[in-house]
Amino acid sequence: MSGAVTQLKDEGSQRQVALAGAIAGLVSRFVIAPLDVIKIRLQLQTHSRPDPLGVRGTTAPVNKGTLGTLQSILREEGLTGLWKGNIPAEALYLTYGSVQFSAYAYISNLLDALPPPYHLPPSANYFIGGAAAGACATTATYPLDLLRTRFAAQGKDRVYASILASVRHIAEHEGPSGFFRGLGAGVSQIVPYMGLFFASYEGLKPVLASSATMLPFGTSDALAGTIASVVSKTAVYPLDTTRKRLQVQGPMRARYVHGNIPIYKGVLSTVATIWKHEGRRGLYRGLTVSLMKAAPASAVTMWTYERAMALLLALDATWSEK
Template sequence: MVMQTEARVGVSSGHGVASSSHRLTQDQRSHIESASQLLAGGLAGAFSKTCTAPLSRLTILFQVQGMHSDAGALRKASILHEASRILNEEGLKAFWKGNLVTIAHRLPYSSVNFYAYEHYKKFMYMVTGMENHKASISSNLFVHFVAGGLAGITAASATYPLDLVRTRLAAQTKVIYYTGIWHTLRTISTDEGILGLYKGLGTTLVGVGPSIAISFSVYESLRSYWRSTRPHDSPIMVSLACGSLSGIASSTATFPLDLVRRRKQLEGIGGREVVYKTGLLGTLKRIVQTEGARGLYRGILPEYYKVVPGVGICFMTYETLKLYFKDLSSKL
C-alpha cells in the first residue's frame, strides 16, 4: 500500500522515473532482507557450534557409551576422565573432531531454521487473524511453539545427511573408519545404501520438532517479558540470557529422544552388530532395562554445559547480526 501510494504521488508530480526507481529499490530491499536473515542465521549457528564443539563431542561420546559397554565401564565414566582421555590419546585438536562437518551442517541448518521460523510465524499470525491485533500471551506462545516446531522439522529434513556424518565423525575414537565428509557420505551410501544417509531421521524429527518449538517459544516469551519489565537492559545480554534458559528447557524435555537419535545414527558402522532392532519406544525401553532410567539422560551434564552458552550465543549472534544487516541495508 505504501509503495502504491508513493508511486501515484510520483506520477502525479511528474516524477515517474523516480517512482519506478523507488519500486525497484523496494524489491531489492526485500531480497536483501531475505539474504540477511539467511546469512545471520547461518553465521550464528556456525559460530555457536564452534565455541561449544568440545562439549558437543563429549555429549555424543557419553550418549553412545551404553551401546557396546558393560555396566562397570559405564559407572567409571566421567566428564573429566573422558576429556583427559581425548587429550592424552588424540590431542587437543580432537575436541574439534568433526567440527568442519558441523559447520557445513550448521550453516544451512541454522539458516533454514531461523528463516523458516520467521516466515512460519508471519503465516501463523496471518492465518489466526492476530496479525493486526494485540494477541494474548497464550496465543503468542501457541504461534511461537507451532512455528518453531515446523521450522525445526523443515531444517532437520533438509540437512539430515550432514548431521549423520557429523555424528559418526565425532563418535570415532581409536578406530578411524571415516576420514572426511565426502568419504563418510560415500562409505555410508556403499555399505548401507542411500537410505542409510537418513538412518534415524524419524527419531530426529520426533525430537527436533518439540525441541525447537520449546526453544523458540520459551525464548520469545522470556524475552518479551524481560523487555516489558526492564526495557533499558541491553538487548544483546537479554538475548544471551533468554537463549540460554530456552536451551536448558528444550534439552531437558527432549534429551532422551536425542540420545536415541544418536545411537540410531551409529548403528551398523563398519559392519558392527545392530543393537537396537525396535522402534523409538522399544529402544527407550531397552535402554531403561540395560542402563536404568538414568541411562536416558546419559551425557546430559555436558549437554547442559554446551547448551547454556551455545543456544545463548546463537540467539545473541542472530539478533545482533539481524540488527547490523538491517542498519546496513537502511543506508543503501
C-alpha cells in the same frame, strides 16, 4: 500483535533472516564444538555398572562424566580430538541456522495472516512456528548431522578416511536410507524442543529486556536463549540419546570408540532397550554436558543472530540512502 511478538520474524527480509541465522549457527558451533564431542561420546557409552550389555572383553572405554571424558580424549587423541566431525558440523550449523530462521519467519508470518476465527494466540504461533521450523531444518540437514556423529564417535583409529570416503561408504553399503538413520527420533525430538524453545524465548525476551535491572550489551537475548534452551533440552533429551545410538548403526558400528553399541531398530525399540539395560540414567547419559553445551550455544546463537540482523539492517539502510 505486539512489537515483541514480531521481532524475530519481521525485523528483516527472508534473505537477511537466512544470512543472520547462518552466521549465528557458524559462530555457535565454533564455540561449543568440544562439548558436543564429549556429549556424543557419553551418549554412545552403553554400559553401566554392573555390566548388563557384556562390556567385559571389549576395548570400549568407561568414561566417568564430563571431566573424565575430556581427560580421556585429550590423553588418547590429543587436543584435535575435541573437534572431530567439525567440518560436517560446521556445514550442519551453517545450513541448519539458515533453514531454521527462514522457516520460522515464513511459517510465523503465515500463521499471523490467518483470518478470524482461525487466528491463534501468540504463544501458539511461537510453538507451531518453532516446531515446524525445527522439523524442516532437521530433515534438510540430517545427513550432515549423521556424519558429524559418526566422526565424533571415532577414536584413535579412523573409521572413515575422509568426509568423501564416508559418503561413498554409506551410499555403497547402507544405501540412501543410511544417511537418515534415526531421523524419526530427530524429528520427534526437535518438534517439541524447538516449539518449547521459541515459545519460551519469545516470552522471556520482552520480560528480561524491560527488567528493572537492565542487562548490559543486549545480554537479555542471551539469557532468554539460555533459559529457553535448558528447559527445552531437558524435556526431550532421551530422544536425543536415541537419535545418536541409531545414527551409528550399520556395518561400521563395532569400529567406533564405543565398539559395544548394540543393534537398535526403530525409535521405540531403542528407547525400550536402553531403559531395560541401562535404566533412566542411560537415557539421560551426557545431560549435564548437553546442558553445558546447549546453554552457551543457544545464548551465542540468539545473541549473534540479533547482532548480525542489526548489522544487516544498518547496512541495508546505508545502501538505501546512497
